Amino acid sequence: MTEKEAASQNTPSIPDFRLGSWLVCPKNQTISTQTLHIELEPKMMKMLCVLAEADGNVVARTDLFEKVWGNQVVGENALNTCISALRNHLKKVDGKNYIKAKPKLGYQLTQPINWKIESDNDSTITAKKITNHQKWPVLLSAVVIVIVIGWFFKNYFATKKVNEDNNNPAKPYSIAVLPIENFSHTSEYDFMAKGLTEQIIHQLATLSQFRVISRTSSSSFSNQQLSAKEIAKKLKVDYLIEGSLQQDQEFVVTIQLIDTRTDTHIWSKIFRSPRDRLFEFQQKIGDAITSSFETDSKDNQKRIIIHHPREKGAYENYLKGQAYASLNTKDSLNKALVSYSKALDIAPDYALANAGYALVSLLLYQNGQLKPEVALPQASKAIDLALSTEPNLAEAYAAKGLLKTYERSYEAAEKNFQQALSINPRLTKALHNYGFLLWSQFRFQKALTYFEKALEHNPLSPMTNFAISDTLFNLGNIESSIQHFNYCLEILPENSACMLGLARVYRSLNNLKKEDALLEKVQKLLKPDDIYLSFATILNLEAKGLWKEANQVLIRIDPYYSDVYTYRLQQLMFNWMHKNKHTKKLIKQQNWKKSERHLLLAGADAFWNGHCKLAIEFYQPVYESSPRKLRLIDDLLVGVSHELNLAYCYEETGDIIRKKHALKSALVNIQKFINKKYPMPGIYFALSRYYQLKGNYRRAKQIYQDNNLADWSWSILLKTDPVFNSITIK
Incomplete structure (x- = not known):
């Protein structure tokens, strides 16, 4: 079978039709007029067919992703690029805009569609659109079918294991673990709730049949009054896990597993544990969740087992470190370092704590809190200790990759990131920082691939959203860069990195009015001596011809950290x-x-x-x-x-x-x-x-x-x- 034949089998089985001046032939992957004949890429033809079947109505971006790419891991730019290329093809004949973007909604075709239906003798006739009168029997039948199917699945999921797609058992289950709420009488256990959330996510993510959203993204919905369906739609998942933690003489956690497609609570369970058995407690919760899904037994056998020490207080301090590190502020990173240190004082050979300690040391160097002669040896020692205890710890290799990046040992950095991803292909720290390594080498196209993979598992990551937007700009894709920066600020309104990045784009276009508006917002979020804000201010002043004022800001910068x-x-x-x-x-x-x-x-x-x-x-x-x-x-x-x-x-x-x-x-x-x-x-x-x-x-x-x-x-x-x-x- 040829590549084209294989691709054509995946094309929606709809007949030929006319779109404005074009004759569209899905089976042949072509669009043509009397003077033009263009062969479309399979994904582009599928996109056109999905839009056509909507009959002029708006098709949501999420629906386009699902129907065109299915389970394939792609970023937002894939859809933008496909739409742009298809739009350019269609306007070649008459210059009309055939595809209209509806902000925050999706896309729709703007030109009339006339369907061509194959008859029994292989000739074609033009079909009329179904009138409202003709639609009623069809709609009534559809409603009855939907009610019956809905009743069946609701009862099925309440009593049976979850099976997301019988026709495609290899399709990963998409799931998000919402922040476990602390219902105890003290805020001391906030860290426990956050750490427990993180560990459940980690346990699920080690199984290839789950696509698990990172805690950074899921935690953004903490304290928001949104329904399960609304949250699932934003995170592009089918299942949610939510829960609460209480503490009396022992820890009590209530967990609920929700199928957001049918708005069904599959189960609600209560788990109890004494304080000194926290890891086994978390593992028991993870096992209960995974056992609710039909998974490959071989996949379960290959699951990555993480070892936590039994010494009292070690695991608690590790969870505190994870909770603080996830906030990724200068203050929280310092607190994370202290928590990891306490865990290591109790259990010096605690591999995960050493890996966390190393990564946070490097992030503090990146943020100007630690000098390189302190941060780099400190991180290197912790990584060596982690790998001596756990030779296959993906987190340690990811930290070592970042260390080698800062040491400019790029070949060694790449090997370590690849090693981390061979152990855990979904480790967002490795995916993002591998992209950062490639970006540091100005290998922007390949960097974009890894940033997009990281975003797939952590769609609300502030830095990954910035990295994609910035990389698009460095590639010269100005429009896509602006679109992604705006998307970043839509989902993360106080992301100073995306504000500064978009300000940079507007400065490059000499649109200083828009740049000023963004810098004014950033100034309310960051301290005046922030290094990134300082450079943005210098370039803004230079763009206005205020060279003396720019030089005054420059001389106040400590180049050590810049x-x-x-x-x-x-x-x-x-x-x-x-x-x-x-x-x-x-x-x-x-x-x-x-x-x-x-x-x-x-x-x-x-x-x-x-x-x-x-x-x-x-x-x-x-x-x-x-x-x-x-x-x-x-x-x-x-x-x-x-x-x-x-x-x-x-x-x-x-x-x-x-x-x-x-x-x-x-x-x-x-x-x-x-x-x-x-x-x-x-x-x-x-x-x-x-x-x-x-x-x-x-x-x-x-x-x-x-x-x-x-x-x-x-x-x-x-x-x-x-x-x-x-x-x-x-």
Whole structure:
């Protein structure tokens, strides 16, 4: 069977039909007119058929995901990309918009649909739409069938094991564990309720037949007055677990398992345990839940068994650490470190506590709370202790992957993340941080894949939602980036990372009014000295031409904890604008061997000061080993194109062949970011520089003027830029 034949079997079995000017043939995977014939990808055809069957009504995004992708793990961008490509195909014939997006609802077809039905003799006739009168018998039959089926399933699920899909037993059960509520008389046991929730999630997630939503996402519904169905819809799950904890002489937990599709409580059970048997208690609850589903016995045998020590207080402190760590604030991370330390004082060989201690140490370093000479050795020691006790602990390998990422040992980092995911493919810490590793290496397309997988299991993760939006921007998918940032802020209204990310996008578009509005909101959420807010403020001031004010913010930043590349670039730019003699002194102070990307700054400074031979010495090794580092959008957006700088220096040193190669490569990269709907001044500034280097001065000047670059703040660099010395652009 060919790939096309296999794909066609998955296409909805509906007849040919006409959509506006198009003849749609689902079986052949084609759309055609008298002048055009286009073969669609299977998913695209399935999408078109689902929209067509709605007969002009809106189809929800969740329904499109379910009907087009089924069990396949994809992110929001897959749907956006598919809709965009299908829309572009359909408008080729008459320029009409065939697919309309309904914000927060879904999509609908806007052009008339005429169905073509195959007759017995293989000829086709056009079918009329069913009239309201004709619909009544059909609807009445459907209602009766639904009532009967609903009655059957309600009774079936109340007495039998859950079987989500008889026709597809391999389909994973989608389930979310809502935060267990603390009904005891003291808040001391809040941590117990949170930790218990976390451990039940972990136990279910180790079975391949469950798709379990992370606690970060499920906990966002704590104290919200939403029905089970509303929560399930937001989390895209079929089953919910909710419960409560009370404590008298022993712990008492009540657990309910709910099928949200039928709004049926499958069961409600009470579990009791003395304080010193908490782990067995949690395991008993998890076993009760899994036994309610039809699972593969082999899968159960392969389940990851986590060992907790029996020493009194160790497991309790570990649960406290997990609860604090999940909040992911600077204060809560410090409390988590203390809790893990207490657990390790009681049981030094507690593998999970060591892994948690290591990960939190690294997060505190990332947030500027621990210096690297403290955090990195501290994390390394804890990881080694964890793996010496539990050689197959996925959490330890995930922490080691992040450690190696910060040590810039990227190959070792990747191996450790892969090891973690081979043990537990659904470990969101490993999925997200593997994406972060790839992002750190500017391998944005692959990074996006892992961020989307992480989001599948943790749909309300603040950082993963930010990471996807930011990665889309780095790939040049501006519209998709804006859409996902807005989606992030819709589901997480106080996510400062998504606010700053979206502010960055608007700054790149020179839409400073929208950027200001977002920064005003962030200022209410973060402390004034927050490093991310500080850099956003600097760039905002620069975008307004307030260079002195921006420099005043810059000098207050401690580069020890900041994005050192961005910090040094800002320092150097102030000098480049004025040909400041202090630049050479600044260059001598830096250790340019720290990373390849820092070599680019030395190369840029040598270029700006007319030392092309020295610039090539810095630039060329990076260009040969990691050319993508010379092409990042962040540099282009502030008027810096390392690849064009290098092309200029090749010309100055008489290496015309390399100059042509660098120019050709730079143009391909610049064109990737050109978007007429979302024009970015920095990209057009780079394009103007490109034509200047090509000797097409008229074209360079036209681009500069047509895009009003004189009003763009970073065009101040033009005054001292060696590329523009031979021509007056303005």
